[in-house]
Amino acid sequence: MIEMKDLSLVYPNGTQGLKNINVNINKGEFVVIVGLSGAGKSTFIRSINRLVTPTEGQLFVDDENILKYKGKDLRKLRTKVGMIFQNYNLVKRSTVMKNVISGRLGHTGTLKSILNLYSKKDIALAYESLKRVNIEEKLYSRADQLSGGQQQRVSIARVLTQQPSVVLADEPVASLDPPTSHQVMKYLKKINSEDNITTIVNLHFIDMAMEYADRIIGMRAGEIVFDGPASEVNEKTFEEIYGRPIKEDDIRGGTEENVETP
Amino acid sequence: MSKPLNTNRVPASLVSKDTKFRMNIIMLVVLALYILSSVMTNSSILRFDADFFANVWNMIVQLFPPNWSYAGVVVDKLLETIKMALIATTIAGILCIPFSLLAASNIVQNKFLYNFIKMFLNIMRTIPELILAVVFVGLFGIGVFGGILALIIFSLGILAKLISETIEAIDMNPLEAIRASGGNTLQVIWYAIVPQVLPQFVSFTLYVFEINVRASVVLGFVGAGGIGLILQQQLNFLSYQNVSTIIVITFVVVVIIDYISNKLRGRLV
Amino acid sequence: MNIIVPPKPPKSGVKTIRNIIIGVGMLALYIWTFATIEIPWDRIFSQRTVENFDRVIPKLFSPDFTFASRVFEYMMETLFIAFTGSFMAAILAVPFGFFAASNINRNPFLNTLGKWILNADRTFPEILLALIFVVAIGPGAFAGVLAIAIHSVGMLGKLYSEVVESIDMNVVEAMEANGANKIQIFFYGIMPQVIPEFLSYAIYRFEIDVRASTVLGIIGAGGIGTLLVISSRNRNWDEVGMILLVIIIFVSIIDYISTFIRKRIV
Ligand SMILES: Nc1ncnc2c1ncn2[C@@H]1O[C@H](COP(=O)(O)OP(=O)(O)OP(=O)(O)O)[C@@H](O)[C@H]1O
Ligand SMILES: [Mg+2]
Numbered sequence: 184m185i186e187m188k189d190l191s192l193v194y195p196n197g198t199q200g201l202k203n204i205n206v207n208i209n210k211g212e213f214v215v216i217v218g219l220s221g222a223g224k225s226t227f228i229r230s231i232n233r234l235v236t237p238t239e240g241q242l243f244v245d246d247e248n249i250l251k252y253k254g255k256d257l258r259k260l261r262t263k264v265g266m267i268f269q270n271y272n273l274v275k276r277s278t279v280m281k282n283v284i285s286g287r288l289g290h291t292g293t294l295k296s297i298l299n300l301y302s303k304k305d306i307a308l309a310y311e312s313l314k315r316v317n318i319e320e321k322l323y324s325r326a327d328q329l330s331g332g333q334q335q336r337v338s339i340a341r342v343l344t345q346q347p348s349v350v351l352a353d354e355p356v357a358s359l360d361p362p363t364s365h366q367v368m369k370y371l372k373k374i375n376s377e378d379n380i381t382t383i384v385n386l387h388f389i390d391m392a393m394e395y396a397d398r399i400i401g402m403r404a405g406e407i408v409f410d411g412p413a414s415e416v417n418e419k420t421f422e423e424i425y426g427r428p429i430k431e432d433d434i435r436g437g438t439e440e441n442v443e444t445p
Numbered sequence: 446m447s448k449p450l451n452t453n454r455v456p457a458s459l460v461s462k463d464t465k466f467r468m469n470i471i472m473l474v475v476l477a478l479y480i481l482s483s484v485m486t487n488s489s490i491l492r493f494d495a496d497f498f499a500n501v502w503n504m505i506v507q508l509f510p511p512n513w514s515y516a517g518v519v520v521d522k523l524l525e526t527i528k529m530a531l532i533a534t535t536i537a538g539i540l541c542i543p544f545s546l547l548a549a550s551n552i553v554q555n556k557f558l559y560n561f562i563k564m565f566l567n568i569m570r571t572i573p574e575l576i577l578a579v580v581f582v583g584l585f586g587i588g589v590f591g592g593i594l595a596l597i598i599f600s601l602g603i604l605a606k607l608i609s610e611t612i613e614a615i616d617m618n619p620l621e622a623i624r625a626s627g628g629n630t631l632q633v634i635w636y637a638i639v640p641q642v643l644p645q646f647v648s649f650t651l652y653v654f655e656i657n658v659r660a661s662v663v664l665g666f667v668g669a670g671g672i673g674l675i676l677q678q679q680l681n682f683l684s685y686q687n688v689s690t691i692i693v694i695t696f697v698v699v700v701i702i703d704y705i706s707n708k709l710r711g712r713l714v
Numbered sequence: 715m716n717i718i719v720p721p722k723p724p725k726s727g728v729k730t731i732r733n734i735i736i737g738v739g740m741l742a743l744y745i746w747t748f749a750t751i752e753i754p755w756d757r758i759f760s761q762r763t764v765e766n767f768d769r770v771i772p773k774l775f776s777p778d779f780t781f782a783s784r785v786f787e788y789m790m791e792t793l794f795i796a797f798t799g800s801f802m803a804a805i806l807a808v809p810f811g812f813f814a815a816s817n818i819n820r821n822p823f824l825n826t827l828g829k830w831i832l833n834a835d836r837t838f839p840e841i842l843l844a845l846i847f848v849v850a851i852g853p854g855a856f857a858g859v860l861a862i863a864i865h866s867v868g869m870l871g872k873l874y875s876e877v878v879e880s881i882d883m884n885v886v887e888a889m890e891a892n893g894a895n896k897i898q899i900f901f902y903g904i905m906p907q908v909i910p911e912f913l914s915y916a917i918y919r920f921e922i923d924v925r926a927s928t929v930l931g932i933i934g935a936g937g938i939g940t941l942l943v944i945s946s947r948n949r950n951w952d953e954v955g956m957i958l959l960v961i962i963i964f965v966s967i968i969d970y971i972s973t974f975i976r977k978r979i980v
Contacts, residue, residue: 232625262627272622276640280720285636289627297635303717310720323723338622345626479801482794486855486936497851504850528747535744571965572958575841575929576939579946580774580954584766590753663841666933676842677933680849692842699837 184210184381185231185349190240192226192405200226201237202405210348211379213372215392215413218402219425224385227402228351231383232264233257244349262289265347267371269354271334275327279318279337282326283309286344305344312343316370332363339370343378350374352384356391361437364388368395388435389421504685511693512686518675519694526671527698529589529664530657533596538650540601545608546634551617563609569602574660578669589670596661600653607649608642615641648710655706662695773951774958781953785941785960792937793964795855795930796923799862804916806867811874811912818878829875835868840926844935855936862923862930870919877911878904914976921972928961 185208192201200223208214216224229235230242233249241248249260265286273282287305288296295301301309313319316336326334335355342350352371356364368384372395375382386392392399392413399416401409401424409416409424418429425433483489546552548566553559574595581591619637628636665673672695679687757763812818814828844861851857881904889903931939938957945953 234621234625258627258629260627261625264625266622266625268618268622270618272618274619274637274640275616276643277636281636281640285623285628285632286626288623288629288632288636293629293631296632303719307717307719310718313720319720322720341622341626475801478797482797482801483859485794486791486798486859488798488856488859492856500851501847504846525751528751531743531747532751567966568962571925571962571969573925573929573961575932576942576958576961579932579942580770580958583946583949583951583954584770585758585763586754588754589751590758659837659839663839666841666845677845680845688846692838696834696837700834703837 184208184245186243188241190237190242192230192235192237199405201230204407206400206407206410208381210381212381213375213395213397214383214400215396216383216385216400216402217387217389217392217424222402223405224402225353228353228383228385231351232261232266258289262345263347264349264351265342265345267338267342267350267352267355269357271338273326273334273337276325278323278325279321280309280323282337283313283340283344286341289345309344312340315343316340331359332366335359335367336370343374347380349381354385361435364391364435365438388433389429390434390436507685508689510686511690513690515687515690516694519691522672522675523695523698525589526661527658529593529596529661529671530654533593533600534650534654534657537597537600537604537653541604541608544601544605545612548605548609549612551613566602566605569598574599575663575667578664578667582668587668592661592664592669592671595664595669596657600657604649604653608646611642611645612638644713648713651706651710655703658699658702770951774955776952777956777959778952779956781956785938785956788938788941789960789964791855792927793924795858795937796862796920796927798859800866800916800920800923802863803866803870803919807870807874810867810871811878814871814875815878817883832868832871835864838865840865841929841933844930845933848934853934858927858930858935858937861935862927866919866923870915873915874912877908881907910979914979917972917976921969924968925965
């Protein structure tokens with residue numbers, strides 16, 4: 184469903200973000216991208232919803248080359264491809280509900296969205312999404328009153344409300360402590376299997392990658408240096424991807440225990 | 446025999462010679478400028494003679510007591526003044542939205558457009574509202590309309606500057622999130638920018654309302670409506686007791702408006 | 715699909731009522747304002763306005779450069795008025811600033827009184843003060859200088875007092891412990907701490923005063939406003955254009971220089 188053919192990206196300042204990427208991601212796969220800082224993980228992910236635009240090659244989502252998309256087409260693509268960010272990217276002063284319903288923006292007319300005229304169905308969907316990440320009772324709290332893990336769950340709910348067929352997550356747990364990290368990954372995994380949503384996650388913790396991924400893609404200096412099922416991966420593979428021995432920082436550790444239950 | 450102190454080694458002053466020299470030069474220049482400008486404006490210290498104090502005292506004495514029977518006229522005109530400020534602030538508040546977005550470097554990617562709008566706003570703020578009022582009265586004739594236009598232009602410059610600076614300080618992450626979920630430009634503004642700047646927007650608008658109330662008090666001097674008109678009139682008629690009525694009532698009302706506005710702003714941010 | 719609607723947000727009745735009252739109040743205020751303001755729309759949208767535009771606008775944007783030297787002369791007078799006024803205010807504001815600073819003037823009554831005087835002073839626009847002085851001592855730049863000086867003392871005094879309130883009192887205490895007297899403490903312990911900020915604020919005030927002085931002439935208190943009134947009464951809009959141009963240039967340059975110097979001081 185996502186296919187990259189000889190995809191390259193050079194940033195305006197000359198940095199090579201992606202180099203000759205050839206990859207095919209199937210519907211419903213849970214892919215984890217690993218690699219050192221600066222390897223091009225974010226660039227890879229952000230190409231798929233065109234937050235950055237590759238400069239060469241082809242990128243197909245549902246058999247359509249998305250690199251030429253502009254305006255309306257681009258927004259339609261982005262409604263189909265949801266995104267979760269390291270820093271949650273919620274509007275801090277707005278309520279949880281308002282943040283979650285903003286996942287419907289791509290499906291809603293401008294005037295209606297500005298006047299807050301959402302259909303009952305949309306509102307129910309937003310509420311349902313909140314329930315799925317077990318945070319429905321924070322409905323009317325302001326986003327800045329929530330803990331980091333709770334905020335990330337709200338941002339997952341926002342993506343769910345969008346009803347995407349692909350979810351991209353750029354280091355979704357980098358700002359969280361170990362138990363909360365596992366909790367967030369579990370929710371991602373859950374929506375992946377329940378809704379058959381293709382999920383692509385950037386991580387740099389090797390233990391988490393091995394635990395949650397179906398498939399692991401390793402990147403270095405803009406290139407794919409490893410691509411295979413998670414079952415075939417061991418520490419040695421990571422040392423090859425990273426080009427250095429594994430360090431303590433590369434492992435998140437912990438389990439979901441001790442996390443406050445909502 | 447004890448040696449005399451070697452005076453060559455004792456520093457001559459508490460600050461270095463260079464600093465002292467520079468300070469003295471600056472002081473001299475400033476003083477010279479003051480003497481020059483006070484002579485040019487015929488307002489040297491010598492002007493503060495017995496005559497001067499006698500004249501000022503004479504004026505002050507004539508201001509008292511205020512003529513309270515004139516208060517009705519004053520209140521009428523003062524209300525007009527406040528209405529002018531209210532209308533101008535409201536319109537400037539609406540108009541400033543596109544301007545402040547265009548003058549925010551994190552929103553507008555086009556450097557040329559951004560610099561052009563910034564410069565335009567800067568120029569707008571250099572022209573005092575009273576001078577704008579003179580021009581608008583020339584265009585539209587005597588009355589509140591020219592005054593309101595002058596206030597709009599003037600406060601638009603201030604508001605757009607303050608709010609564009611607020612927009613430049615917002616968290617850009619939510620904008621990316623809204624864009625990534627397929628929102629268009631208007632939806633990005635409404636869902637990601639507006640909630641972040643709304644409290645400051647209201648606070649600055651109130652602040653500009655305070656400024657506009659004060660400014661509209663004097664617009665009448667050039668025929669642009671409000672209480673300034675009767676103030677100048679009564680001074681020309683030498684009805685000083687009416688003048689002091691105007692001043693006292695205006696003063697009280699301005700203080701009350703400032704107080705309320707300050708309280709509201711304190712609760713916002 | 716089975717629709718489950720979220721619970722209604724918890725709303726306290728008091729808050730709802732308050733919001734309704736505020737909303738209705740604002741609406742009423744606006745209706746009253748627009749209904750009672752006297753704007754002669756028929757005159758504003760009349761043939762005469764169109765003619766005015768045709769006459770005024772093109773001339774406004776083609777300034778009369780033969781008029782430049784005269785405008786320049788009056789602009790210089792404006793600068794002189796602003797400078798004299800700001801200088802006087804910068805000096806006068808020092809005692810006021812200390813009088814209104816709570817760490818120096820420890821009598822709460824006198825202290826509050828000082829703050830009130832400064833606040834009250836700032837509510838009188840300089841042009842209003844100028845008008846009164848024109849009547850009391852006759853027209854001319856002197857009236858303008860006095861107005862600028864008196865109005866500026868209000869703001870400078872308040873800013874100075876805030877600077878004084880933020881100084882490090884430990885230094886003062888150390889000097890008291892050394893046996894220094896009040897005057898010594900003032901010159902060695904306090905002044906060095908406040909001089910840079912005082913200067914910076916005084917320059918900032920000069921910047922504002924230049925702008926304020928451009929309008930003084932409108933009511934006979936000297937400076938470039940004098941020309942503006944004459945030119946606009948005579949409907950010489952190309953001269954008005956020249957005046958505006960000179961004001962924009964001078965004010966911009968002075969803002970620029972003032973910002974530059976202030977950055978270096980503090
Ligand atoms: N907007 C940009 N302009 C120029 N260069 C960029 C830009 N964004 C990223 N780069 C460069 O592209 C390369 C890949 O960056 P990318 O953000 O994709 O790495 P990453 O693997 O996500 O790293 P991290 O783990 O630190 O997030 C880096 O060398 C980076 O400096
Ligand atoms: Mg990254």
